[in-house]
Amino acid sequence: SAVISQKPSRDICQRGTSLTIQCQVDSQVTMMFWYRQQPGQSLTLIATANQGSEATYESGFVIDKFPISRPNLTFSTLTVSNMSPEDSSIYLCSVGRDSTDTQYFGPGTRLTVL
Amino acid sequence: TQLLEQSPQFLSIQEGENLTVYCNSSSVFSSLQWYRQEPGEGPVLLVTVVTGGEVKKLKRLTFQFGDARKDSSLHITAAQPGDTGLYLCAGGSYIPTFGRGTSLIVHP
DSSP states (O other), X not given: OOOEEEEOSEEEEOTTOOEEEEEEESSOOSEEEEEEEOTTOOOEEEEEEEXXXXXXXXXXXXXXXXXXXXXXXXXXXXXXOSOOGGGOEEEEEEEEOSTTOOEEEOOOEEEEEO | OOOOEEEOSEEEEETTOOEEEEEEOSSOOSOEEEEEEOTTSOOEXXXXXXXXXXXXXXXXXXXXEOTTXXXXXXXXXXXXXXXXXXXXEEEOSSSOEEOOOEEEEEEO
C-alpha cells in the first residue's frame, strides 16, 4: 500500500482565484493520478502525472484550467485556475502500486468556490 | 471505453439487515477493486479480486468476482451504522474505470 497526504484538506475560495493542491506520497511512484469528485458523484479522472513529462489530460480537462506539476517521484501539485462555483468538488490524488491496478487514494481536498 | 454499472445507486436500511451491491460490465477486467468512501474522506480499498469465480471475505463483507470477470458483487451481512458510506467498484488496467457508486445508509 501507499500513504498519501494532501494539502489543504479543505478550502473556501472566491470566484476567479486559483488554488494549488499538493499531494505527497511516502515512496517513489512512477504515475500519479488526479481525480475530481463532484457532490454525490463518482470519480472522474482529470489527468495522469508522470515525472519528467507533461501530464496527460482526459477529455474535458485542459492544462490551462488544471495545470499539474510533477517535480519528483513522490510529489505532485494540481492547480485549479480561475475558479467558478462549478469547480466546487473533492479533488483526489492517487497512485497505483501493484500489478492488480489497485489505486491508493489521498484523503482528498474539499474545495468550495463562492 | 470500459463501463461499470453499479446497482442500486442508493440503499437505506436498518441495522442488522443484509444487503448486496452489484457491479456489472460488458467488458472483461483483469482485476476489480471495491472501495468504501466515507464523507469527507478519500476512497479506501476494501479488496481486489483477480480470478474468475473468486470469493473473498472481509469480516461481514463477502466479495465475489464473476466467472467471466465481467461482474462482481459485495454482500454485507448484518449491516451496522459503521458500514455507512459510498461503495465504489473499479476495474481495468493501467487507469481504472470507476462505477458511479452505491450510497449506503445504515440506520441504528
